[in-house]
Amino acid sequence: MDENDILARINEFVGEEQRLRERYQRRELSREEEHRRLERLEVALDQCWDLLRRRRARLEAGEDPGEFPGEGEVRPPGEVEGYLQ
Template identity: 45%
Template sequence: MDNANQEILDHITDLVGMERELRERSTGKLGLDEAERARLAAVEIQLDQCWDLLRRREAKAEFGGNPDDVRTRPAAQVENYEN
C-alpha cells in the first residue's frame, strides 16, 4: 500500500472514531444538539468520500494508471450514487 492510501485509511480511522463517539452520545438522555447532528452528517459524508477515493485509487493502480491522478469527488456526487 502506498503512502497516500495509508494516509486515507488513517483519516478513515479517525473519522470512524468521531462517528462512533457521536453515535454513542446520540443514544444518551440528551441526544445530540443541532451542531453535533450537523457534525455527524459531515463526518458521514467525509467517510463516503474517503472510501470512494480509496476504491478509485486502488482501481486506477490495478489497471496500470496513476492513482495520484484520482481526486476526491464532490459530496453531492458521492452521496447520489443511487440516484
C-alpha cells in the same frame, strides 16, 4: 494523498462517529445535533471510501493513481452521494 493517508482519515472519522454516539448516550448531545454531525461524517467517509476505491482500481489497472489532476482528491459530496439518482 496515498492509501495510508486515506485509511488514517477513515479511522479518524470512524472514531469520531463512535465518540458522537457515546456522547449522545450520555445525553451530552441532543438527537438533532448527533444526527446532523453524523450526516456530515457519513458524507466524509463516503468520499474517503470513493477515493480509496478509485486509487485501487487505477493501481489494479496498472496506472498511476495520482497521474491525472484531481485523481488523488476527494470528489464533491453531490458527486459521491448522488450517484444512484
